[in-house]
Amino acid sequence: MVAQRSSVEEVFLQAVQKDHAERAAFLDATCADSKVRTRVEALLKAHDNASSFLDGPAVRPAPVSGTSEPQASDCDTSSAQAPLDFLDRCDTPDRLGLLAHYEILEILGRGGMGIVLRGVDVKLSRVVAIKVLAPQLAANAVARQRFLREAQAAAAVTHNHVVTIHAVDEFKGLPYLVMEYNSGPSLQQKIDASGALQLAQVLRIGMQIASGLAAAHAQGLIHRDIKPANILLENGIERVKITDFGLARSIDDVRITQAGAVYGTPQYMSPEQAQGERVDQRSDLFSLGSVLYAMGTGRPPFRGDTSLAVLKRVCDDAPRPIREVNPDIPAALVDIVNRLLAKNPDDRFQSAGEVAELLGRYLAHLQHDPLTPFQADGRPQPRTIREDRGEPSQQPNDRSARPRLRRAILVGASVMVIGIAVLAALEGTRSTNWTGLVAPRETSANKEAPAASTPSPDAPGRSTKHGPGATDRPVKVFILAGDSNMAGRAKFSVLKYQATQAETKDRYQHLLNGSEWVVREDVWIKNFHQKGNLTVGFGQAPDRFGPELEFGQVVGDYFDEQVLLIKTCWGGHDLNRDFRSPSSGLPPPEVLERMRKELQKSKPDVTLADMEKFYGATYRAMLTEIRDALDNLAEYFPGYKGQGYEIAGFVWFSGWNDMVNYDPFYTEHLANFIRDVRGEFKTPNLPFVIGQMGVKGMSNPGTNEANFRAAQAAVGQLPEFTGNVKVVATDPFWDHEAEAVFGEVLKKGLKDHQAEWEKFGSDAIYHYLGSPKTFCAMGRAFGEAMIELRHSGAKR
């Protein structure tokens, strides 16, 4: 059966290549089996009748009358009918004709340079745009050669922001090029429709043009006709594609012979181009400057009644100051545009890549810190968004910042307004980074009035605290390290709600003192620059909390001594690389090399030594953070009376990234981590609690999940760790109720049902849904495990 099927396919594919007249003979010769033949004939018939079947995507824009197609942007669609008589006749109904193996569907536009058609490549069954050089230009041998040569060069450029050229060929002496068909409007159309664009849009579009240019320039190709009409926006989503690379050049010779009759729109030309001088890639940068100007103001920088008047201004005049036209343009953008519009190419930016990088940086800055002016020189402001938001400021490396930059760039497209709420759920960590400015959080130490912060006397186990002399004994220090889940992703607004509900309030009563959150003077906490008495708000963001809250309650209740929690968590970091401790050494050279290759795409000059630095960077930052806390107790905690400290325990809760990129050496790395930390602080049997991955309750774990959990559990089984390392499963604490609500609410649209969702949770699945129940229960379990270890340690 299989053999028969494949022979049907084979025969069909061969027959379909043949003319109708030859097919019968071919089938006679190849089909011994009549069944095969019947089937092949049916398929051939279906093929011939398929017409436009599956011709384009299932979902496509309905044709909207009145809007011209972008690929006709430099053509005048209203001009007199140009003859299509060069096309061959096409038998398929509704086709205008046939050009080689392209069935022509419609004319997208025509103009001085030629005609642009929409057609179907019948060999590949795809819709394409075809640009055919105008016959009067094609008659000029030099122009024809140039068109072909430049089109071929342009076809070699493959880049996200450059329209892909599929083929370059000649048809009856007319050169033509076949390119991807884009249905979106051109930037010209967008500017015409809406005038000046938003700053973020200007930056985003400008950045993409510059990055497309950089790719082309790297291949030695100059565009020569950068203008809004040659910038295509995919469906208004601001995905920029540059079209018509290098094609302007093919008509240069013609232009020279027709003095004064300048082809196309000269508004975006560079001075050197307007003067007919030799141009290099910096000419495109001038044009880019004009495009940025036009986006920012709604009109090109150089205008005049005639083309010559425009060209004269391009060469001699400074444009009208951009802020006279649009006072809202910030000085930083004015500077960039002015530099691009320098008459002398040497005074401009020297590469498109430089401009792309700068605009990208600007955009990221705008998203993170819109109130502070962007400074083009120098790196981003030393005051980082994390500090603004009361989040940890230390970044052991800049890897974690990169996705955020990307997000920021994406969000810069104001057209692309996504339900922030949906993203907040899907992209938990990220959303908070661009939802605007949040005032710096005061630490509870200097904020809370002491009277309000007295622990409730009713709270269990607390009245017995601080027996005689207990506060003189060394502070018990616990280190809480890991990724975003240890950092804590539960919103305390959800906790607050649940604490008032009959069915849930009991589990939180010990955290409340009347209507106030308990603030534990007997438990200090340091979470990077946040320092104070333990209460809610020491999570990854100021409005969130994590396992520290309940962990602190448990150990605080247990120990008579003052307790200090040091949180050192980095969301998104893993043990395999970031937290890798010295005993694990470096990965094999090929791993480093692969990583370098990957990074070289964005930073060409990275070295292997740079890669090595990534390894253990977070481990080292963690040690720095711990030492900083221990060395400055008196400064950070006014209650500290010089009683000294004892490092009493370490909780490690981290894993999503290590699970996703599961590495069989995880157990070894974690064991090394434990040994190295113990060695570092000279605490040989320091109790370690390991939080085991339990997202989704692990009801149906995949291979990686199962392997990873086993690798975590295995650490607890190592003989040397008996009685001093305990692995605590977290899957029992998965909030199934929150999960069900999450699913329901998402179906209905999270945007409109955010309030409903926030009765249960506040984050994505991989952050345990930000469920307060889960984060409280995990913290409690870690605390209890820690005490158990302390006991077993004491027995030894």
Next chain:
Amino acid sequence: MSEVTQLLDAIERGDEQASKQLLPIIYRDLRGLAANMLAQEPSGQTLEATALVHEAYVRLVDAEEEQKWKHRGHFFAAAAEAMRRILVEQARRKQRVKHGGEHHRIELDDERLVCAVPSDQMLALDEALERFAQEEPEKAQLVKLRFFAGLSIEEAAEALGISRATASRHWTYARAWLHDAVSAG
């Protein structure tokens, strides 16, 4: 790493569970994206699968990962499947309305996704595609990528890890097979 990137990585590693987790995310995202984009567009404007799917990709997958074609392949596979479901549901709903069936809340975002194929043909095609997938899973996948996710032949070829020529042959065969199936059926 974004959740989607992580899931893509997991799929890459052969974790089937991750595929199941990825689909609803993309499904939701495509619908949400469609609704939001439509809210911005002048009335009468409709959306194109290609743009929608690519945009979802750009938003859901980390920039660093964007170059990985394997990722893209898995992503587009899920996106095509999500888009297929949206369209088939839409077609079913339309058919029900046509036959005076139950009342159903009309989702604005779905209705504005103008399907190139009438609802009855869409259902027939989907059925044929399902049968085709039993026989020729890879070719059916190619059809899904091209028809539902709007990928070009090159993109689809790359997503499937086959050459363009092979993809092109597969396409010719699949198109004839499916056209025969819907015409006969």
